[in-house]
Amino acid sequence: MKPFVSPLSLVPRITMALLAFPVLAGLAGTVIPGLGWMPALGGTRFDLAPWAALVSTPGIWRSAGLSLATGLGATAISLGAVILIVASWHGTRAFRLIRHTISPILSVPHAAAAFGLAFLIAPSGWIMRALSPWVTGSDRPPDWLLPGDPWGLSLVAGLVAKEIPFLLLMTLAALPQADADRSLRVAAMLGYGRVSAWTKCVLPRIYGQIRLPVYAVLAYSLANVETAIILGPSTPPTLAVQLTTWMRDPDLAVWLMASAGATLQVLIVFLGLGIWTTGERLARRVGYAWILHGGRLPNDAVLRAAGGLLALFASVPVLLGIAGLATWSFAGFWAFPEILPDRFTLQNWQRAAPGLFSLSATTLTIAFLSVALALVLVLGCLENGTRRRQRAGRWALLLLYLPLIVPQIAFLFGLQILGLRIGLDGSLFAVVLAHLIFVLPYIYLSLADPWASLDPRLGVAAATLGASENRIFWRLRLPMMLAPILTAAAVGFAVSIALYLPTLLIGAGRVPTLTTEAVALAAGGDRRLIGVYGLLQAALPFIGFALALLLPPLVWRNRRRMRIAA
Amino acid sequence: MSQALTFERVLIQQKGAPLISLDARIDPGAVLTLMGPSGSGKSTLLAFATGTLDQSFSASGRILLGQHDITKKPAQERRIGMMFQDDLLFPHLSVVGNLAFGLSPRIKGRAARRSAVEAALAEAGLAGFADRDPATLSGGQRARVALMRVLLAEPLAVALDEPFSKLDSALRAQIREFVLSHTRSRGLPVVLVTHDPADADAAGGEVVVLGTPSEVPMPVGDLRRRG
Numbered sequence: 001m002k003p004f005v006s007p008l009s010l011v012p013r014i015t016m017a018l019l020a021f022p023v024l025a026g027l028a029g030t031v032i033p034g035l036g037w038m039p040a041l042g043g044t045r046f047d048l049a050p051w052a053a054l055v056s057t058p059g060i061w062r063s064a065g066l067s068l069a070t071g072l073g074a075t076a077i078s079l080g081a082v083i084l085i086v087a088s089w090h091g092t093r094a095f096r097l098i099r100h101t102i103s104p105i106l107s108v109p110h111a112a113a114a115f116g117l118a119f120l121i122a123p124s125g126w127i128m129r130a131l132s133p134w135v136t137g138s139d140r141p142p143d144w145l146l147p148g149d150p151w152g153l154s155l156v157a158g159l160v161a162k163e164i165p166f167l168l169l170m171t172l173a174a175l176p177q178a179d180a181d182r183s184l185r186v187a188a189m190l191g192y193g194r195v196s197a198w199t200k201c202v203l204p205r206i207y208g209q210i211r212l213p214v215y216a217v218l219a220y221s222l223a224n225v226e227t228a229i230i231l232g233p234s235t236p237p238t239l240a241v242q243l244t245t246w247m248r249d250p251d252l253a254v255w256l257m258a259s260a261g262a263t264l265q266v267l268i269v270f271l272g273l274g275i276w277t278t279g280e281r282l283a284r285r286v287g288y289a290w291i292l293h294g295g296r297l298p299n300d301a302v303l304r305a306a307g308g309l310l311a312l313f314a315s316v317p318v319l320l321g322i323a324g325l326a327t328w329s330f331a332g333f334w335a336f337p338e339i340l341p342d343r344f345t346l347q348n349w350q351r352a353a354p355g356l357f358s359l360s361a362t363t364l365t366i367a368f369l370s371v372a373l374a375l376v377l378v379l380g381c382l383e384n385g386t387r388r389r390q391r392a393g394r395w396a397l398l399l400l401y402l403p404l405i406v407p408q409i410a411f412l413f414g415l416q417i418l419g420l421r422i423g424l425d426g427s428l429f430a431v432v433l434a435h436l437i438f439v440l441p442y443i444y445l446s447l448a449d450p451w452a453s454l455d456p457r458l459g460v461a462a463a464t465l466g467a468s469e470n471r472i473f474w475r476l477r478l479p480m481m482l483a484p485i486l487t488a489a490a491v492g493f494a495v496s497i498a499l500y501l502p503t504l505l506i507g508a509g510r511v512p513t514l515t516t517e518a519v520a521l522a523a524g525g526d527r528r529l530i531g532v533y534g535l536l537q538a539a540l541p542f543i544g545f546a547l548a549l550l551l552p553p554l555v556w557r558n559r560r561r562m563r564i565a566a
Numbered sequence: 567m568s569q570a571l572t573f574e575r576v577l578i579q580q581k582g583a584p585l586i587s588l589d590a591r592i593d594p595g596a597v598l599t600l601m602g603p604s605g606s607g608k609s610t611l612l613a614f615a616t617g618t619l620d621q622s623f624s625a626s627g628r629i630l631l632g633q634h635d636i637t638k639k640p641a642q643e644r645r646i647g648m649m650f651q652d653d654l655l656f657p658h659l660s661v662v663g664n665l666a667f668g669l670s671p672r673i674k675g676r677a678a679r680r681s682a683v684e685a686a687l688a689e690a691g692l693a694g695f696a697d698r699d700p701a702t703l704s705g706g707q708r709a710r711v712a713l714m715r716v717l718l719a720e721p722l723a724v725a726l727d728e729p730f731s732k733l734d735s736a737l738r739a740q741i742r743e744f745v746l747s748h749t750r751s752r753g754l755p756v757v758l759v760t761h762d763p764a765d766a767d768a769a770g771g772e773v774v775v776l777g778t779p780s781e782v783p784m785p786v787g788d789l790r791r792r793g
Contacts, residue, residue: 389621457654458654460616460618460641461654462667463617463640464648465647465716466670469642480657556658560699561657561701562658
């Protein structure tokens with residue numbers, strides 16, 4: 001036994017604490033005030049007044065129902081679409097094209113994607129401009145409530161557009177372990193069509209691996225704020241949006257009601273997860289019966305065409321939306337139903353420039369710091385695991401998903417109160433720590449597999465040459481991991497730049513970023529300014545990914561095997 | 567100062583079941599060849615010797631270099647060099663980088679280290695290859711660089727884990743002769759794990775044939791061949 005504990009072996013524990021403590025403490029700090037207990041503000045007796053106020057708020061049940069329906073709907077549609085896309089096209093040449101057009105959308109922040117979609121489907125958006133007047137017979141925009149329809153359809157569309165790329169990536173990452181190609185060949189010889197073969201032979205084996213990401217998507221959809229502000233209905237809005245408004249209210253009674261509401265939001269996420277897992281069990285039973293039935297669907301051309309169409313729907317609207325943001329940001333006078341503005345101008349950018357510089361600086365500072373902290377912690381965890389020949393256990397993985405499954409709004413609110421108590425609220429540092437909670441899991445998840453696939457014999461070879469563990473880490477593992485580390489950093493960077501609620505609540509409105517300001521513009525409707533902010537917000541993560549892709553081949557231009565590995 | 571490498575009543579167990587045992591002494595410059603089917607624990611024995619045994623195994627017995635018990639020492643301090651089936655050259659370093667990574671830290675100073683590496687390259691017939699990408703070398707060239715990397719670390723003994731098995735047959739004899747002549751001239755004791763009887767013949771030392779894991783083979787010390 002060693003006489004001292006090495007600092008490295010503490011890193012996993014510090015990391016787990018940094019994830020678990022804010023979520024659990026924040027959750028407690030949210031739920032308890034909702035029961036009237038708030039000593040700092042004079043509430044020292046448990047009572048249900050905040051809950052009474054909550055349930056008597058007009059439209060509250062409609063808000064809750066809207067959250068539940070849009071969340072479950074968006075997740076089911078996204079997962080179904082991913083299954084159909086992969087089942088019908090995986091392994092074909094077309095699939096590479098599908099993958100290359102859908103992947104970039106992963107880097108687009110929710111807010112920018114939502115704005116882009118809004119510009120597309122609005123009555124005066126590109127779709128109606130393209131159809132007017134020759135189809136609509138009118139040269140005035142129709143009087144539709146879009147986006148923001150009371151059924152939440154545009155909200156579902158916005159969520160689906162962002163969730164398909166994520167679930168697609170997770171599915172593709174799970175595929176190699178399922179021995180898909182050989183199973184599909186066997187099924188094809190038995191007469192199964194491509195879609196039924198994949199659904200029957202591959203899906204059951206990989207679903208276990210994509211289950212946690214699916215739950216994260218579901219929890220996010222049930223409680224998201226920025227997409228719902230931009231695309232969701234407003235009278236009443238979804239519960240999470242309603243809560244965000246209340247939480248920024250100076251009135252203590254409204255605040256306590258928000259706290260009760262956040263507890264309701266947690267219950268909704270639990271209910272949603274319950275409904276989903278019931279659905280899983282049902283699907284398993286139906287699917288098993290279908291497998292026993294032996295149906296082969298040998299002619300699945302229609303299904304495959306539908307899968308192709310879905311792939312188009314998953315990528316084209318967001319990409320067009322970004323083009324829409326770009327067009328508006330440079331637009332001079334732009335009358336309906338013209339497809340393009342009369343003239344392009346730099347005026348909108350010049351008008352926004354003074355604010356944009358400091359906003360971008362704050363956004364980038366928060367992103368760089370949280371990514372750097374997360375990288376240090378994650379690499380520490382992975383290196384510690386390698387030295388002890390351990391891999392992260394089941395509990396560690398669940399802990400990683402904790403901040404992604406517990407609704408943000410439910411623990412951030414309590415965390416904000418906690419921050420107030422210890423004087424950390426509204427500081428850049430507090431915002432960086434809050435971002436870390438969300439950046440870290442994504443960085444870990446994207447780095448763990450490449451790290452595990454490093455040939456362990458390289459470390460053994462180096463050790464027998466006399467290299468110390470530290471030397472092996474700095475001279476071998478770290479440089480060999482350059483490309484995966486840069487990719488993980490780009491992922492974390494994109495996550496941080498896109499974060500809305502943690503920035504807003506923990507920053508107490510005093511740490512404005514591109515994202516908080518962009519979402520704030522939603523109410524105003526200045527399309528040119530929204531175009532400027534949205535485009536910049538989408539561009540920053542994209543630049544990060546571009547660097548992560550371009551740098552390694554440059555660094556390794558004289559190292560053939562490193563280029564193949566990357 | 568060459569020393570013998572001794573396996574003293576070594577027994578390795580996996581989950582309580584005996585896997586492999588060995589009691590043998592390898593004199594300076596001599597080769598002990600271990601042969602046997604896959605799964606008989608040959609590589610596990612090398613891992614125990616080099617100090618890189620996985621935690622799922624338990625081992626008893628001692629490893630001695632000369633009179634020194636190195637059983638408890640970490641791999642970094644044992645000075646037992648190792649060659650694998652693959653060359654395992656670090657893909658992100660140049661040939662020089664790989665060799666300098668191996669070169670003993672006792673040689674100090676930029677110029678001295680560079681000239682030690684250049685001398686090793688010349689010895690391997692690879693003068694002028696210093697700044698090449700290892701991926702652009704032929705299989706035989708990479709094997710020679712890998713051996714030089716091991717030797718530059720100034721090992722006191724060498725473990726060879728089927729290092730010739732992936733080379734084609736023409737190259738095989740040539741690289742084998744290259745490796746063994748270097749270990750012999752330096753007076754290093756060598757443990758060689760192989761499937762190929764030709765390797766054992768060329769090595770010319772004691773040959774231990776291992777059985778299947780369930781049989782718990784004891785060393786067969788009298789299967790001596792004169793090389």
